[in-house]
Amino acid sequence: MAHDEIVDHCSALARSALSGQRIAGCDPVAVAELRAGETVLDLGSGGGIDVLLSARRVGPHGTVFALDASPAMVELAQRNAEQAGVANVRFLHGTIEAIPLPGHTVDVVISNCVINLSADKAAVLGEAFRVLQPGGRFGVSDVLTAHALDEQARQRAEQRIGCAAGSLTVQEYRDLLAAAGFVAVTITLTADHGDGVHSAIVQAVKPAIGPGLEIRPMREGDAAEVLGIYQAGLDTGQASFETTAPSWEGFSASRLPHLRYVATDSDSGEVLGWVAASAVSSRPVYAGVVEHSVYVHPGCQAHGIGRALLAAFIAAAEDAGVWTIQSGVFPENAASLSLHQALGFRVVGTRERIGCHHGLWRDVLLIERRSALSGT
Ligand SMILES: C[S@@+](CC[C@H](N)C(=O)[O-])C[C@H]1O[C@@H](n2cnc3c(N)ncnc32)[C@H](O)[C@@H]1O
The missing domain is CATH 3.40.630.30 (Gcn5-related N-acetyltransferase (GNAT))
Known part of the structure; x- marks a missing residue:
């Protein structure tokens, strides 16, 4: 299947009742600048659209781990991978707060509109840091707020776009990334959803050092x-x-x-x-x-x-x-x-x-x- 066909195929499935919604402006695959042969982990992979796009991007010598807490989503993503004829994907059932992978396993962590859902974002970022190789990249799309929101503004945003109930401010996200050990942090606000709520691209690096x-x-x-x-x-x-x-x-x-x-x-x-x-x-x-x-x-x-x-x-x-x-x-x-x-x-x-x-x-x-x- 060609790249555009995968996008169409998976977009339709990702928007199905099971998969939750993709928010416009989020494209973690592009954000992470994936290269052939890399090992990628998608946090909260849902119906698997980013997993399939990543699998094509890293090619036969690369691997993509698809992690989701919902067995139904893991099954859906597996079916999508089979239909798309993509073989270099490993499906993991588990949570992003306790990633079921050893340390130093992946080159890139991607995610689309999931981390904001977690009740323990410090654990998620700490786990992302743990499983990344030194020099590894964190490139995710998420929902952030430009400033602290009052409860009414948060509820209004949640009703409009979802995914806003647990969103962090830009500064809170920066602080948690730094506490986990990430450096070279950039946070770029993209789509504006009103009330200070934005889609955002978050990029960071695990410090590089020699082997071992x-x-x-x-x-x-x-x-x-x-x-x-x-x-x-x-x-x-x-x-x-x-x-x-x-x-x-x-x-x-x-x-x-x-x-x-x-x-x-x-x-x-x-x-x-x-x-x-x-x-x-x-x-x-x-x-x-x-x-x-x-x-x-x-x-x-x-x-x-x-x-x-x-x-x-x-x-x-x-x-x-x-x-x-x-x-x-x-x-x-x-x-x-x-x-x-x-x-x-x-x-x-x-x-x-x-x-x-x-x-x-x-x-x-x-x-x-x-x-x-x-x-x-
Ligand atoms: C809004 S959907 C996004 C799916 C996918 N990233 C996409 O862009 O299509 C959120 C996904 O994250 C999963 N999820 C939510 N919280 C999770 C957690 N703590 N651990 C693992 N998966 C989680 C849900 O099961 C769901 O599939």
Whole structure:
């Protein structure tokens, strides 16, 4: 069946009583820019229109997982796939809050007008993050509100288009994506359904890193490993004027909670490096200026972990509205300097003999990266 025929065939079925309605302007397959050979997961696949379109797009070397909580919808999607002669689809019965797939299984998560229906959207986004490969893409269509709605406006919208009862605001969606670990978040409002309710395209990325590794938000349970890596870095004498890592309470109190990430071994979960940032000032004019540190386990250097952590951190910081990231680097720390310069930092100047370290007065290079995306 040709692409247009699949669209016609499935559109008719998707609009049947079983499948719920597609809202104009939603096209997660196009949004996710699927490529041949990719593995795709459709959250709440319904009658399967996006599954069939995706299956054709990824081709015989790709796979599409179709997940739906309704057995009737799974059966309908299966029949549609059979009629369309599409073989590279796997049908899953289950919920999007507890996706029945192992971690790091898919390249792309798509979904059309489903996530807004969930009572636990944090769980859905956390699960999407878990099943994606590092570097994997999240590209969904959903219903969002531009601002918080009062109950009457929400009910009016629900009667007009459905799918509005549980919709998040743009900022709430951004915050949940960031908390799950996604970066490079873009939310584009498309069709306007009135009362501040919109169809929207939501795109985000799971931070990329080398094989067998993963980047995710730092948790309290990482404390011992994070501080151990910190201390190992301080012990080199080239990372900081500090000589002793702080307590977790001290570390945590001075770092911004939404801008802390760890790199881990995907199999063992061992923390191999971390990045975190502090606000530089309480003055509103500097609200988008932070100072960061990045540390990699001494046994894991030169594997691209620091670079991946720093790249993820920059993307997350820009998502959060940070416009300048700054830090101090000892001139002798050539590896750190070249890593930062490769990711857009420049040397602002040298702070001469600014501090005494183990009896020696040392210079510090002040480096900063001005965002071209945030604060423009
Ligand atoms: C509005 S339809 C959208 C179907 C399809 N994405 C489309 O665009 O045609 C919503 C679908 O999501 C499924 N669904 C709703 N909540 C779900 C959940 N928590 N877990 C899995 N599927 C869910 C429903 O069974 C239904 O098939």
